[in-house]
Amino acid sequence: MSSTETSTATATATATGSAAGTAADEQAAAAKAVTDTAADVAALGAGLDALDTHDVERTSISRILLTKVLPPLVAIVIVLLLWEGACLAHLKPSYLLPSPLAVWDSLYDQWLQGTILSTIWTSLSRGILGFLASVVIGTPIGLLVSRSKLVRAAIGPILSGLQSIPSVAWVPAAIIWFGLSNATIYAVVLLGAVPSIANGLVAGVDQVQPLYLRAGRTLGATGLRGIWFILLPAAMPGYVAGLKQGWAFAWRSLMAAELIASSPALGIGLGQALENAREMQDMPTVLATIILILLVGIGIELLCFAPIERRVLRSRGLLVARR
Amino acid sequence: MAPAVTQQPAEDTLGSAAQAAVTLDHVSKSFGRAGHAGPVLEDISLTVAPGEFVCLLGASGCGKSTLLNLVADLDRPSSGTITVPGGRAALMFQEHALFPWLTAGRNIELALRLRGLGRAERRTEAERLLELVRLGGSHNKRVHELSGGMRQRVALARALAQDASVLLMDEPFAALDAITRDVLHEELTRIWSETGVSVLFVTHNVREAVRLAQRVVLLSSRPGRIAREWRIDLPQPRRIESAGVADLSVEITEQLRGEIRRHVQH
Numbered sequence: 001m002s003s004t005e006t007s008t009a010t011a012t013a014t015a016t017g018s019a020a021g022t023a024a025d026e027q028a029a030a031a032k033a034v035t036d037t038a039a040d041v042a043a044l045g046a047g048l049d050a051l052d053t054h055d056v057e058r059t060s061i062s063r064i065l066l067t068k069v070l071p072p073l074v075a076i077v078i079v080l081l082l083w084e085g086a087c088l089a090h091l092k093p094s095y096l097l098p099s100p101l102a103v104w105d106s107l108y109d110q111w112l113q114g115t116i117l118s119t120i121w122t123s124l125s126r127g128i129l130g131f132l133a134s135v136v137i138g139t140p141i142g143l144l145v146s147r148s149k150l151v152r153a154a155i156g157p158i159l160s161g162l163q164s165i166p167s168v169a170w171v172p173a174a175i176i177w178f179g180l181s182n183a184t185i186y187a188v189v190l191l192g193a194v195p196s197i198a199n200g201l202v203a204g205v206d207q208v209q210p211l212y213l214r215a216g217r218t219l220g221a222t223g224l225r226g227i228w229f230i231l232l233p234a235a236m237p238g239y240v241a242g243l244k245q246g247w248a249f250a251w252r253s254l255m256a257a258e259l260i261a262s263s264p265a266l267g268i269g270l271g272q273a274l275e276n277a278r279e280m281q282d283m284p285t286v287l288a289t290i291i292l293i294l295l296v297g298i299g300i301e302l303l304c305f306a307p308i309e310r311r312v313l314r315s316r317g318l319l320v321a322r323r
Numbered sequence: 324m325a326p327a328v329t330q331q332p333a334e335d336t337l338g339s340a341a342q343a344a345v346t347l348d349h350v351s352k353s354f355g356r357a358g359h360a361g362p363v364l365e366d367i368s369l370t371v372a373p374g375e376f377v378c379l380l381g382a383s384g385c386g387k388s389t390l391l392n393l394v395a396d397l398d399r400p401s402s403g404t405i406t407v408p409g410g411r412a413a414l415m416f417q418e419h420a421l422f423p424w425l426t427a428g429r430n431i432e433l434a435l436r437l438r439g440l441g442r443a444e445r446r447t448e449a450e451r452l453l454e455l456v457r458l459g460g461s462h463n464k465r466v467h468e469l470s471g472g473m474r475q476r477v478a479l480a481r482a483l484a485q486d487a488s489v490l491l492m493d494e495p496f497a498a499l500d501a502i503t504r505d506v507l508h509e510e511l512t513r514i515w516s517e518t519g520v521s522v523l524f525v526t527h528n529v530r531e532a533v534r535l536a537q538r539v540v541l542l543s544s545r546p547g548r549i550a551r552e553w554r555i556d557l558p559q560p561r562r563i564e565s566a567g568v569a570d571l572s573v574e575i576t577e578q579l580r581g582e583i584r585r586h587v588q589h
Binding site for chain 1: 395397411412413414416418420422423424425433434436437438457465466467468470471472473481485502503506509510513
């Protein structure tokens with residue numbers, strides 16, 4: 001270490017000294033400096049790189065279990081215990097507040113009858129189909145609103161205003177338009193999900209740094225190539241957030257539509273099952289169905305959107321600081 | 324002291340315009356309504372010869388970045404013409420401007436892809452460019468995993484991937500610490516002499532300009548005009564702390580301060 005310092009100091013002293021000398025001396029000193037530096041620069045650069053970079057370590061599975069999985073499980077257990085306690089204390093008659101076990105029995109009965117999976121699937125397939133259609137419709141709308149000042153001025157406020165209309169408000173209109181059919185249900189789902197997907201994309205595009213667009217243009221990414229290679233990937237965090245919200249809205253709207261627009265021809269989804277149980281004054285089944293609706297919503301979120309969102313954020317180094 | 328520097332009048336251009344890498348001919352630029360707020364750039368005529376390294380030097384508000392944007396075709400001049408015979412110029416920014424959704428290598432491959440190269444070709448060319456900036460083996464590194472100096476080297480590799488005949492650099496090292504900047508000066512000098520690319524480098528740092536350039540062009544501020552030029556004949560690679568660089572920096576700094584002082588009255 002000390003020997004390196006000395007040699008560098010000498011080299012500098014030589015260079016400074018010769019600066020006052022003749023041009024030939026200066027050339028020679030410079031040539032010496034060249035050989036010195038050419039060998040040094042690589043090592044110097046590598047040293048700086050090593051000093052300046054730090055590996056991002058991944059959290060271990062046991063730590064994930066402890067910090068991410070355990071807390072919600074504990075919370076659920078506490079809620080169940082409070083619920084059971086309320087039932088044991090007879091706060092309300094059991095036909096109004098059934099115990100967790102009665103709700104579980106109802107779920108188990110439906111499982112034995114073989115109806116539970118088909119009920120979930122009826123709703124889930126509608127939700128997925130409606131959501132995908134919303135993505136196909138909402139994405140170009142969002143792109144158009146975010147890229148064209150005129151379109152934004154024209155329909156931007158309406159698009160964000162549509163988000164504040166509860167989708168259940170569309171159900172009567174949809175029934176008058178389409179009758180008690182699947183079209184009614186899909187119309188309500190689309191009206192619920194398309195605005196939030198479009199708005200998510202608009203928000204994502206608005207947050208794209210202009211620098212990326214300029215950099216893309218100098219690289220030759222203009223027009224459609226600019227949108228595909230630069231704009232859409234850059235807007236991805238906002239877009240994924242919009243998709244997530246879009247799914248939540250689609251699922252919510254679907255339940256509203258199924259609850260009201262129930263007809264034997266439409267088959268039994270979770271919403272219809274809920275309505276049927278209410279007509280039977282079957283509180284355990286009502287609660288069981290609500291829990292199923294919740295579980296499907298959480299399940300899709302955890303299985304589909306959470307991994308995508310994590311991937312998008314982690315690849316950009318946006319998740320590291322959050323720990 | 325040996326005459327390492329020859330001064331030239333601003334009108335003198337190097338070589339003929341026909342074989343220049345960049346030619347600016349009486350270029351002016353104003354923003355907003357004409358005459359509303361005076362021109363940012365006024366009557367700039369400048370030629371960069373093939374393989375030449377030119378530094379544009381000026382205080383804030385001299386329109387150096389505007390000038391680069393014009394040459395990069397991100398903006399149009401209000402009058403005058405800009406010719407880049409080699410096609411589109413590559414541009415490197417003060418911020419690395421790497422795309423965070425791509426790895427270091429993929430950033431370079433995107434530039435190659437937009438140039439129309441095939442998949443296999445892209446891969447090998449990206450590796451070669453990473454080796455050139457001494458980042459071989461960093462292909463799969465994410466942008467946020469790289470240090471500031473490494474990011475600028477990847478950005479340099481991405482700019483070189485465009486295979487443009489001229490490389491525009493907009494204060495690319497201004498945000499780096501002094502030690503890293505020093506190393507990158509040496510790397511840039513090496514890469515410039517290895518690739519033979521023409522460089523138009525914008526900076527407000529006099530020593531950096533003298534350290535790097537064959538020719539330093541001083542711009543006045545508001546409006547930006549070419550105030551003076553210096554040819555720098557010190558042998559490369561120079562050290563930023565060497566006496567030759569220091570002496571000339573003192574002289575140029577005096578001129579620069581003179582230009583800035585002129586604005587007190589306004």
